Amino acid sequence: MSNRDEHVNQATPPDGEECGELAVRPGVRQPAHPSITRQQISDLVDNFYEIVWKDERLGPIFAGELDGRRPEHIAKMKSFWESVLLTTGSYHGRPVPAHMKLQGVEGDDFKIWLGHFRAVANETFDPDAAPLVIEAAERIASSLWLVMFGNPFNSPPQWPR
Ligand code: HEM
Numbered sequence: 175m176s177n178r179d180e181h182v183n184q185a186t187p188p189d190g191e192e193c194g195e196l197a198v199r200p201g202v203r204q205p206a207h208p209s210i211t212r213q214q215i216s217d218l219v220d221n222f223y224e225i226v227w228k229d230e231r232l233g234p235i236f237a238g239e240l241d242g243r244r245p246e247h248i249a250k251m252k253s254f255w256e257s258v259l260l261t262t263g264s265y266h267g268r269p270v271p272a273h274m275k276l277q278g279v280e281g282d283d284f285k286i287w288l289g290h291f292r293a294v295a296n297e298t299f300d301p302d303a304a305p306l307v308i309e310a311a312e313r314i315a316s317s318l319w320l321v322m323f324g325n326p327f328n329s330p331p332q333w334p335r
Contacts, residue, residue, distance in 0.1 A: 206259045206310065207303035214298050215255045218307075219248055222294045231286055235278060258310055273318050281323045281331070284315050288333050 223244075226232050240247050250267060257265035273279075288311060295307045316330040324330070 203261045205261055206306045207300070209300040209303050210259050210307070212256060212260070215259060216252055218294055218298045219251045219255060221298065222291055223248060223251070225290045225294065226287070229286060229290065231283060232290075235276065235283070239276065258314075259307060269314070269318065270321050273322055276322075279322065281319060284319050285331070285334060288312060288315055292335075 223236075226236060227244075236247075250265070253262075253265040254267065254269075256262045288308075291311050292308050295311070296304045298304070299307055312333045315333065319330040
């Protein structure tokens with residue numbers, strides 16, 4: 175098993191964890207890549223949302239949900255990505271209910287979201303680290319897609335590269 179596979183497996187919450195939480199046993203995961211810094215994560219989130227606010231499809235969805243709460247959302251997302259990529263454990267939110275309540279989101283909106291994320295991640299992280307960050311986002315997107323759109327007869331799409 176390569177180092178990378180090990181990271182992938184360790185990123186999976188152990189059986190019995192509450193589904194809505196990003197909860198992982200302390201100490202079992204390594205940072206996704208040694209080159210990743212908090213400054214890069216801050217830049218990723220700032221630059222990604224600058225694009226998302228202006229996107230003709232996603233912009234209105236975020237604007238409607240986050241009226242007056244954009245700074246809090248940005249801070250929360252920095253903490254989320256620090257927890258995912260640096261295993262800081264600083265994020266204690268509940269992504270599943272946050273997305274299940276959203277109105278007007280369609281399955282293909284995830285492709286738009288990931289397209290922007292991929293572009294900003296490739297600009298932000300070292301070439302060895304960016305694919306790991308993007309794959310993490312794709313896996314989380316697949317989980318969120320399943321809770322929002324899944325049924326026993328479908329699966330999340332292959333995310334376009
Ligand atoms: C079409 C795709 C998506 C849309 C439209 C969307 C929209 C939103 C919105 C509007 C919120 C704010 C909810 C609130 O505070 O009231 C939110 C929160 C959040 N989103 Fe997404 N999202 C999408 C995909 C993703 C993906 C792929 C990820 C992760 C890779 C993600 C991670 C999060 C997290 C961590 C929160 C904070 C949840 C919390 O703890 O409150 N989202 N999203």
